[in-house]
Amino acid sequence: xxxxxxxxxxxxxxxxxxxxxxxxxxxxxxxxxxxxxxxxxxxxxxxxxxxxxxxxxxxxxxxxxxxxxxxxxxxxxxxxxxxxxxxxxxxxxxxxxxxxxxxxxxxxxxxxxxxxxxxxxxxxxxxxxxxxxxxxxxxxxxxxxxxxxxxxxxxxxxxxxxxxxxxxxxxxxxxxxxxxxxxxxxxxxxxxxxxxxxxxxxxxxxxxxxxxxxxxxxxxxxxxxxxxxxxxxxxxxxxxxxxxxxxxxxxxxxxxx
Numbered sequence: 001x002x003x004x005x006x007x008x009x010x011x012x013x014x015x016x017x018x019x020x021x022x023x024x025x026x027x028x029x030x031x032x033x034x035x036x037x038x039x040x041x042x043x044x045x046x047x048x049x050x051x052x053x054x055x056x057x058x059x060x061x062x063x064x065x066x067x068x069x070x071x072x073x074x075x076x077x078x079x080x081x082x083x084x085x086x087x088x089x090x091x092x093x094x095x096x097x098x099x100x101x102x103x104x105x106x107x108x109x110x111x112x113x114x115x116x117x118x119x120x121x122x123x124x125x126x127x128x129x130x131x132x133x134x135x136x137x138x139x140x141x142x143x144x145x146x147x148x149x150x151x152x153x154x155x156x157x158x159x160x161x162x163x164x165x166x167x168x169x170x171x172x173x174x175x176x177x178x179x180x181x182x183x184x185x186x187x188x189x190x191x192x193x194x195x196x197x198x199x200x201x202x203x204x205x206x207x208x209x210x211x212x213x214x215x216x217x218x219x220x221x222x223x224x225x226x227x228x229x230x231x232x233x234x235x236x237x238x239x240x241x242x243x244x245x246x247x248x249x250x251x252x253x254x255x256x257x
Contacts, residue, residue, distance in 0.1 A: 007198065007205040010083030014060050014099045016200055017242070021103040035232050036157065036190055037104070039250045041067045041111045043188050047252075051152035054078065056135060056142065056177050057159025060087035062101050062125070064157050064190075066108045069125040072153070078135030078143060080163065088132050137163050137173040142180065150182040157190040161208045162198070170208060174222045183257040187224065191215055193231070194246030212249050224253040 007013070017033075044067045053068055058077040065075055079085050090098040105118045135142050137160060156177065164170040181187060193215075195207045216227055229251040 007200045007203045008083070009079075009081045009200070010060050010087050011099065012201040013084075014087060018061065018063075018099070018104075021107070035248065036250070037063055037107065038111070039190065039230065040064055040155075040188070041108060043252055044068050044071055045112060047186075049153055049186070052076075052149075053153045053155065054148070054151045054180055056137065056154060056156040056180070057163065058084070058088060058132075059158075060084040060099070062088065062091065063104045064155055065129070066101075066105055066121070066125060067112075068153075068155065069121070069128045072128055074130050075125075075128045076148065076151070077129060077132045079132075080134065080136055082134075085132050085134070088129075092126055092129055092132070094126075137177055138169060140176055140179070142176050148180065150185065151180055152182055152185050154181045154185065154187045155189075156187065158192055161192050161195065161210055162205065164208050165206075166208065167210075167214070170210070171218050171221070174218050178222050178224070178255060181255045183255055185255050187219075187253050187255070189219075189249075189251050189253065191249045192243065192245045192247075193249050195243045198243040199240075200242070207243070212247075215249060216251070219253055223256045225256055227251050227253040 049071045051072060052074040053072040054076045055065055056078055058079045065077070068075065077088050087099060091101065102118055105121050109116050109118065109121060133143050133146055136144070141147065154177065160170055160173050164173050191210065192207065193212060194209050196209050197207055198205050212229070212231055216229065219227060229249060231247055231249050233247040234245050
């Protein structure tokens with residue numbers, strides 16, 4: 001998830017949602033985060049990928065690029081929040097105060113059936129991440145003032161529904177981020193469905209509630225095709241600890257040539 005409202009999306013966000021691996025699995029989104037990681041694994045380990053990748057709305061997290069680090073020589077992480085970007089930078093620099101992603105690396109290695117050492121996979125990701133940059137999806141060039149040649153693959157997870165105040169701005173954001181992707185390139189996208197808020201550290205951020213049909217149609221209108229979707233409804237629950245999300249949409253799509 002990326003930044004929005006006054007929610008502390010930096011270290012406090014990490015400690016609250018990712019601090020203990022087992023607790024993360026049983027959050028009020030059910031197995032949402034677990035399924036999110038499995039989707040990234042499935043996409044990158046069953047397809048043919050390589051070259052350059054950009055992660056739009058990285059937040060302060062790294063789980064979404066652990067699997068990708070095996071296949072891409074260049075990864076660019078991006079987020080609106082300075083605090084979120086600082087958490088990634090600390091991990092890249094092996095800062096002693098950086099968040100510990102060890103259990104998440106171990107999980108991906110086990111999914112792959114690999115005997116690779118955690119330290120080796122961590123180094124592989126550190127080597128692949130070439131930059132951590134500011135990103136504003138509401139701007140025509142989301143990485144302004146920096147410019148990049150279009151990327152082969154784009155990841156964006158739980159970003160647009162946080163960054164966009166309404167549906168017209170959501171549509172513009174999809175068009176904006178598409179400029180960072182090569183014609184024929186792939187986007188790997190994950191989104192909350194139906195969520196109106198998220199609470200982190202006692203602060204509440206307003207989210208844009210979207211439906212599967214709206215998201216898919218918006219990407220089609222922005223020039224994406226071959227959209228392969230997976231949808232997981234959230235379990236019924238009597239109270240919402242973090243968000244009132246109704247489900248999670250995952251998909252891959254191709255930018256039209």
